[in-house]
Amino acid sequence: MKEKELTSTSGYAFIAAILVLWIFGGMIAAGAQAGLLATILFFVGTTLSMGLTVINPNEAAVATFFGEYVGTIRHNGLRWVNPLYRRRKISLRARNLNGPKLKVNDKMGNPIEIAAVVVWHVQDTAQASFEVDNYQKFVEIQSEAAIRKLAGMYCYDIIEDEDAEITLRDGSGKINEMLEHELTERLVRAGVGIHEARISHLAYSPEIAGAMLQRQQASAVVAARKQIVDGAVGMVEMALAKLSEKGIVHLDEERKAAMVSNLLVVLCGEKSVSPVINAGTLYN
Structure with missing residues (x-):
């Protein structure tokens, strides 16, 4: 499922129409002989008001009609759409995911602690809404899986494998690029784009940290x-x-x-x- 734009109308003209209907309805309701017409005017004005929605900057609204996806509203400001459309707002702003410290084994089997910071945003609102159950939780779980996979592919340091061209400690630039690529592949189905992904914490686990420090010394x-x-x-x-x-x-x-x-x-x-x-x- 891909995102498609939903055409919306400026809501200011509809506000004026709604106020006119309510005012005329109130004036007619003041008379004792036109209760039905006043009720109809109030009902039409109220129904039109249900189609008004406010879209803030870097925000979108996903619209569905009785379970069918009809489009996404991306125009900012006061907009009006079919009152029967059900609308769900999604933020398009960049978000930070400060991952927890994970205890994993590197390529040589040494236990290490690793964590990463991921900057991401929603780029396809339809996929984020309908392809996954909860796109925010999906980002968290897939980010952890990507970090675990990357940590198991390389050694912590070149001391452990002298033939290694890339290590988690020395090849930080390449490692970050590979982490970003791995996350992009995993999160594309959720309509999520990756701005940046970097290793924020890397260390040996406490039980072997002392021995590894002596080895490095x-x-x-x-x-x-x-x-x-x-x-x-x-x-x-x-x-x-x-x-x-x-x-x-x-x-x-x-x-x-x-x-x-x-x-x-x-x-x-x-x-x-x-x-x-x-x-x-x-x-x-």
Whole structure:
């Protein structure tokens, strides 16, 4: 079922006609001999007044006639339609859905907490009214289902899967696009359009948060140490090359090994080193 526009008439002219009917009916009712005519005028005026409806900005009214959908009124202001039409107003404004924190498992089976914020609006009033039972509840349930599905397709972080191109934590831009696409496909049958969908909360579940934090810290320490060692080796290589180039001192292989060991201790150590002066030689 698709939305179709219902032609409506400005209600101001009908207000004037209704007032005229009621005034004449009252004047006639004042006479003792025209009660039937006065009743008819009052009845016609009251019936016409039932066709008046006010449509606010970003609002629509879905009209049915004895169970049959006849169209949607989208013109703002005071409008008049057939008094026998049953009208139901629907807001077309953008709405926020702040989803609850969901506990789900990511691709690797780790329990995580995830939540999303969805900005949506009704774009087809006929589908929203007749294709689903309650379109607002439909949006809530389908949004939760989409988030659960997305969380199970990807890992929380690249530490868990080094070959992963997209993760829930690092690929936020792509993840949001995929969430928006998934919601659009699920909610199109309810006549709902998606403005924006974003992950608002993402964290490990409390029972594994401590262990995962230690794992992340260990990985960070290993990465930092690797960078320090790479830099220290380069500096030692440069120092030996400079000493050899300028001819300051000639070192045999054993002395080079001792010098490399000392330099690496100085450059890679976490604390300041205390120099030890050797008054003799390496062999004494």
